[in-house]
Amino acid sequence: MRVSLLLPMAALLSTTAAVAQTAPAAPDxxxxxxxxxxxxxxxxxxxxxxxxxxxxxxxxxxxxxxxxxxxxxxxxxxxxxxxxxxVQITAKNLTPLTITGGKTPLSLDYRKDMVVATYRVTPRIDIKNSDIVFVGYGIDAPERGWNDYAGVDVKGKTVIILVNDPDWQSSDLKGPFEGKAMTYYGRWTYKYEEAARQGAAAAIIVHQTAPAAYGWGVVQSSWTGPQQELDVKGDHMDQSQAIGWMQKDDAEKLFATAGKDFATMEAAAGKKGFHAVPLGLKASVSFDNDIARxxxxxxxxxxxxxxxxxxxxxxxxxxxxxxxxxxxxxxxxxxxxxxxxxxxxxxxxxxxxxxxxxxxxxxxxxxxxxxxxxxxxxxxxxxxxxxxxxxxxxxxxxxxxxxxxxxxxxxxxxxxxxxxxxxxxxxxxxxxxxxxxxxxxxxxxxxxxxxxxxxxxxxxxxxxxxxxxxxxxxxxxxxxxxxxxxxxxxxxxxxxxxxxxxxxxxxxxxxxxxxxxxxxxxxxxxxxxxxxxxxxxxxxxxxxxxxxxxx
Ligand SMILES: [Zn+2]
Incomplete structure (x- = not known):
């Protein structure tokens, strides 16, 4: 056991009586x-x-x-x-997340390609042919002069969101979102809160290991199985119907089927003045919820x-x-x-x-x-x-x-x-x-x-x-x-x-x-x-x- 002394130097040099009076012994x-x-x-x-x-x-x-x-x-x-x-919600009977309207339809499997869940305390979530909009980092920060939702109505739509905040790749702490430091706008909790305020039906974050700071395995283990939240009045019905994550390579396929390039769109989203982009695709997913209070x-x-x-x-x-x-x-x-x-x-x-x-x-x-x-x-x-x-x-x-x-x-x-x-x-x-x-x-x-x-x-x-x-x-x-x-x-x-x-x-x-x-x-x-x-x-x-x- 190694214990470092916290006695100030003056106390170390003083008499025992003075130590007892002025400086407590190092905490044990x-x-x-x-x-x-x-x-x-x-x-x-x-x-x-x-x-x-x-x-x-x-x-x-x-x-x-x-x-x-x-x-x-x-x-x-x-x-x-x-x-x-x-309140604990456990999703079951999950369908794949299907993406239609592009060059080729996509079907993303639960756990392997994507995870979905809901804050809403309700027995069933059913999203059908919801228009997909890419909203960049999904941030509305008036004090920083940044609004990824400006001029776009995402009510009832499915938004695809990048993880972290626009200047996360900086080498220093300077930038509209404090450079490489993550602001609260970079947290997934914020992104779902904002998507709900904007009225989105579903909000899906694109997982990337570096800016998320953890791998897909962590997403899988923490987003599947029973999910808990505070049991409040209103049953969180002001939240989006579905929230979730998708793997980056699936996001790349999704953008490709819409005729877009993920990397290009990602770079655009990091620049001030970015505008959300409707992708001309539709999302569908449904699941049932077991609810336990x-x-x-x-x-x-x-x-x-x-x-x-x-x-x-x-x-x-x-x-x-x-x-x-x-x-x-x-x-x-x-x-x-x-x-x-x-x-x-x-x-x-x-x-x-x-x-x-x-x-x-x-x-x-x-x-x-x-x-x-x-x-x-x-x-x-x-x-x-x-x-x-x-x-x-x-x-x-x-x-x-x-x-x-x-x-x-x-x-x-x-x-x-x-x-x-x-x-x-x-x-x-x-x-x-x-x-x-x-x-x-x-x-x-x-x-x-x-x-x-x-x-x-x-x-x-x-x-x-x-x-x-x-x-x-x-x-x-x-x-x-x-x-x-x-x-x-x-x-x-x-x-x-x-x-x-x-x-x-x-x-x-x-x-x-x-x-x-x-x-x-x-x-x-x-x-x-x-x-x-x-x-x-x-x-x-x-x-x-x-x-x-x-x-
Ligand atoms: Zn902990």
Whole structure:
């Protein structure tokens, strides 16, 4: 076990009495806890932790048991749980997606060539001869002077959309959509939201591995089988009837049968002033839906604040994963050891360390949210139905996939340059002898892909980051190889399994930093905001305005 000291140099040089008075001991993050919780939650016994199954019960009971043992109190008015209403839709009797009206008719097979699903809670989806329109990146961003839907009516039509945003191939961060960094306009969630606002009957994204940041296998495994969303009034009938993806080579065939060249059209879509192009083709697809309503659960434990208990500092980590999934080498359980049994283990280890140190002035909350994999559902539900007011939520840290490759010389912030939390993180990282870096691959859109984003959308800054790739043993070459190995061979696959040989020293560094950050926020008076000019600042200012502050 490798534990780095976080004591400031001054404290190291002072007397024992002064240390006791001014500087807390370096937080003791238990590697045994990290190992035990990760190993337990990712064992086959927990079935891959799919929400709404008996594996959920087993999972959340285990987390409560660990929270209790750590010394937390129930966080929801005496309960450890927040009910999250979820509706699960399972498509069946799917027809191929047929494309007619071109030189040759095309028939795209479910799973192999395309996937389709629906947000609408309705027993049957039937799309017949719907006109196909290529809408480029499918973006309407008035503040950036960009509208792919300008002058075209796509009501009742099928739109074909490119993944990511127009300047994703840039080498720097300059451009109408922040260069190679993915903006929210590049996320698939946005693309379906916009297509629905435009009244499209169906929205199909063209999959490409580089700009999507994951392969077709991830699309297959996450878009087939039961799909979950929040169970809301109106049953999501304002959404498009069908949403989905198609493989790039099928998109090339589709464009060819319309007498167009995919690469040419793709290049045109990346230029300002692009206009959507009706392809003169028609799409048909139908399927039936099995509908099941259920409750899943966020788990929340707290250390109530001694002075300002209504002001909260949060640690979050999603407990759910994919459950039973497509078998690889005969293994059909997606155990999600790093994603995100490791994050829950970090949450428990932080709870133990913070409880041991005693309560702070503000409340420290530890929340393991559900249904992250289905689209950040548990965190979205909490953010929209907060137990503690969001206007008094100071900020916090989200953990999704801990480092198991060893100690690093760098700490990477996802979505770097957004919030004042970074000003607090930098000295903490420096005290560990680490440098803070922006994410190396902002084109992957990591900032929009975990639970901190649910809070950011409502103005609350949450840190999402972790060890970089510059390993103390092996440097960036070894670190980068480890990242690639995880993304290609394990991420969202049955091979994301517990490994007793993992080196937890990097995770311990990160958790010590999160411990210190949480302490500083919980014992202080700061209200970290978003930097000027970032997309969430106005929301935070509005939320904080008028709150009677105790500073
Ligand atoms: Zn995750």
């Amino acid at each position: 993050i238990s590697v045994q806890t990290l190992r035990d919780v990760t190993k337990t939650l990712s064992s086959d016994d927990f079935g891959g932790r799919k929400p709404g199954t008996p594996d959920e019960t087993k999972t959340i009971d285990y987390i409560v048991q660990r929270f209790k043992a750590a010394g937390l109190q129930p966080g929801n008015h005496g309960s450890w749980f927040q009910d999250v209403p979820v 259920m409750k899943s659960h966020n788990v929340i434990g707290i250390l109530p604040g001694t002075k300002r208990p209504d002001e909260t500092v949060f640690y979050t980590a999603h407990w759910d994963h994919l459950g039973h999934c497509d078998p690889v080498d005969g293994d059909g359980i997606c155990n999600g050891a790093r994603d995100n049994a490791s994050g829950v283990a970090g949450l428990v280890a932080l709870a133990e360390a913070q409880a041991k140190a005693g309560p702070a002035a503000r409340t420290l909350a530890f929340m393991s949210v559900t249904d992250e994999e289905a689209g950040l559902l548990g965190s979205e539900y909490y953010a929209e139905h907060p137990i503690f007011p969001l206007s008094k939520m100071v900020g916090g840290v989200n953990m999704d996939v801990l480092n198991t490759d060893g100690a690093t010389k760098d700490f990477v912030i996802t979505g770097y340059g957004k919030s004042e939390l970074e000003d607090l993180v930098k000295p903490l990282a420096a005290a560990q002898g680490r440098v803070v870096e922006p994410e190396p691959d902002p084109e992957r859109g990591g900032y929009f892909r975990s639970d901190h984003f649910s809070f950011a959308k409502l103005g609350v800054p949450m840190l999402d980051g972790g060890s970089g790739e510059d390993l103390v043993n092996g440097g960036t070459a070894a670190g980068h190889a480890a990242t690639l190995d995880y993304i290609e061979h394990r991420y969202h696959k049955p091979q994301d399994e517990y490994n007793p040989d993992w080196d937890w020293s990097g995770a311990v560094q990160d958790l010590q930093l999160y411990y210190e950050l949480g302490r500083e926020l919980a014992d202080g008076n700061a209200w970290p905001n978003w930097y000027q000019g970032t997309e969430f600042r106005a929301i935070r200012d509005k939320s904080r305005a008028g709150v009677a502050t105790n500073e």
